[in-house]
Amino acid sequence: MLGRLLVRYLSPAWPLIIGVVVFQLAQSIASLWLPTLQANIIDDGVIKGDVDYIWRTGAVMLAVSFVQIACAIVAVYFGSRLAMGMGRDLRGDIFHRVVGFSQREVGRFGAPSLITRNTNDVQQVQMLVQMSATLMISAPILAIGGVIFALREDPGLSWLMAVSVPLLLIIVSLIVVRMVPAFRSMQKKIDRVNQIMREQLTGIRVVRAFVREDHEKVRFATASGDVRDTALRAGNLMALMFPAVMLVLNVSSVAVIWFGAFQIQDGETQVGTLFAFLSYMMQILMGVMMATFMFVMIPRAAVCATRIGEVLDTEPSVAAPAVAEEAPAPVGRVVFDHVEFTYPGADAPVLHDVSFAVEPGTTTAIIGSTGAGKTTLVGLVPRLFDVTGGSVTIDGVDVREYDPDELWERIGLVPQRAFLFSGSIASNLRYGDGAASDDDLWRALELAQARDFVEAMPEGLEAQIAQGGTNVSGGQRQRLAIARALVKRPEVYIFDDSFSALDLATDAALRRALDTHLPDATRIVVAQRVSTIQHADQIVVLDHGRVVGLGTHDELTQTNDTYREIVESQLSVEEAA
Incomplete structure (x- = not known):
């Protein structure tokens, strides 16, 4: 359902999608180029004492950095336009669909749930689109490009990537699998909070007339506590993810420096090459870490997209005829x-x-x-x-x-x-x-x-x-x-x-x-x-x-x-x- 929604609402915005892809691609290429320039400065400039080379290459690095920043800003702008436009169209379609519902469909979903689906659920899908436009292009380019450039710099340390990247993917997958049920439960409990809040506001006179304020406070606190507990479970899993990612990233950095130092000592590699390999290793793991943001958001967005799809796919039981009869002169019988x-x-x-x-x-x-x-x-x-x-x-x-x-x-x-x-x-x-x-x-x-x-x-x-x-x-x-x-x-x-x-x-x-x-x-x-x-x-x-x-x-x-x-x-x- 998530994929169907994205195709349906993003297809008309192909110019923005192309803009996001182009500028994210340019930003990623610039990011991959910088470690090589850095290695050249260290090996050819610092070690050989060529100051002019350092200035020339440094100027190129500065120019590449400015290009990288400019591309990132434009890509984020296009991504935001894409996400906000999708959210606008999706909310409009849900609203028009609900307006066409008969009492039967409204009673089936319930007013609080329909409100949640048109606000919170759409927001989750919208946030996924915005994060995708920011990360989905650059993350795989950084990861794949980093692997290629790292192998070109020092094939001898490539076994570290073969250990750290799969380890990171396994850890992230185990956490995400446990997060999906929590997110699915959270959306239903948010519906319950909205329902109770709506009932209390609508029936405030009845609540006061029967002196039931304390009872309603307990009822709302219970529903709100359920949302809190579910959010804490999901939050704890999310909090576990990033320390795990950083642990793998930092251990990998230490391993690169440790084993790279032995290679430098044996004359098998140069200092600049080691720094470049370390930078590419960090880019690979950062690409994987950025992908974890997507993995965190996709389960919740998928649940929300399913709930949105239920509304959009529900045909009103009271529908206009395929061919309406010609209306007779109004009499009123x-x-x-x-x-x-x-x-x-x-x-x-x-x-x-x-x-x-x-x-x-x-x-x-x-x-x-x-x-x-x-x-x-x-x-x-x-x-x-x-x-x-x-x-x-x-x-x-x-x-x-x-x-x-x-x-x-x-x-x-x-x-x-x-x-x-x-x-x-x-x-x-x-x-x-x-x-x-x-x-x-x-x-x-x-x-x-x-x-x-x-x-x-x-x-x-x-x-x-x-x-x-x-x-x-x-x-x-x-x-x-x-x-x-x-x-x-x-x-x-x-x-x-x-x-x-x-x-x-x-x-x-x-x-x-x-x-x-x-x-x-x-x-x-x-x-x-x-x-x-x-x-x-x-x-x-x-x-x-x-x-x-x-x-x-x-x-x-x-x-x-x-x-x-x-x-x-x-x-x-x-x-x-």
Whole structure:
């Protein structure tokens, strides 16, 4: 998966890749040339006393060093551009893929994990690319070139390389093999920390209401401690690697000097040649040591790449058709035809053989006990899920055959949990229609019974809303969410228990306003309060995912036991109050 990601996202950036290769190659060649020049100065300049030769060769060495520095700077620049560009493209693709997910895919991965995959996981792959651009070219050139140049300088000491290099590779391999499981475990535990943190921030009011701060601190400390322990295991292995590498490097240096001294004593080699061989030996081992950086990062990046690939390779269960049906003239007729729906992995369907029609310009209410499938049912209309049996049609066309943008243009959804984005009231309302004027916004607020409290705010439409709408009350948040749908002016409105936080007077005023100003719109209302739906044109009674009643309030009161029980239970509560 790591290789596939790198090929996919680095292929378009071939000019930068060529630049990295060229300048890393030039830097490596310069590095390999310097020890030979150094040997020449010692053997031909210092020993023979040729000062002019020392100056000339020293000037060449200085020039080569400047070229080496310049090439290194340019290579790092190109490498950084390459890595940052890949990170940008990868994050963008993950984001666009996640935006296209249905509730099924989001629930499968979980929001905390998706956030981690688009931040921490991408960062690990990005760091690998940057380190590769810096080290992957120069490391093998230094190692292989060092071997060639060292053999040319003194073949008699080559056996030291045959011992030290394999020894170093064995040590690094043993450590890296143990690091892979630790890195894989660490990413999952980071997901857990993000999950707990997100839950605590989202549910801070619940935590405080039940005085569970200490419990949440312990829960977070436990998850954070797991990450710490795993990171320590990986860190200890990483810390062991570099002393081991330095041990081999230093022992090899001592061995070269030790055995080289005997060769100098016997006249088999020269001092400059020994220094050059030692420099090449160091370059070989440094090349191997730089490769260890890659070996350290590759396991973790590979784990992260696998997690990223899982997201990118997941096809949304709610996808656009290959050839979308030509959208008919918008009328707003919704038909549920023998609808069945089963959640992935569930033993039984949530909805069984649900059939009814919602005519244009009418209000259809859906009521039932908790868990009856009301929210799931209305979620099938905008394709938050797709039916697993039967069909849902709008104006005679199956919703699965619509172009998604065309389908969503016809639907205004007010979800069960009203959510507002950070920004102004105006920016939130314009999610419904980005071109809406201020007059359109005020008109929608008036219909949603929200104009009064918005006008009372000093900034009016420009009053700021905190993320999630936490700086307004639940009733105000619901009315703003309703106004946002009204700004859109679709043919079909779906109110999923959207009046639950409203008092009875505001509820009644809102329903009257909708009936008066939206006489041609189709309205589907999910509600728990009988008073909210008793004037609906038809009421659908759900029980355990099945339609057990269909009719008006008066008809169902007389003929349907389930509906009558709901009515009587609410009347009993009201009478008791």
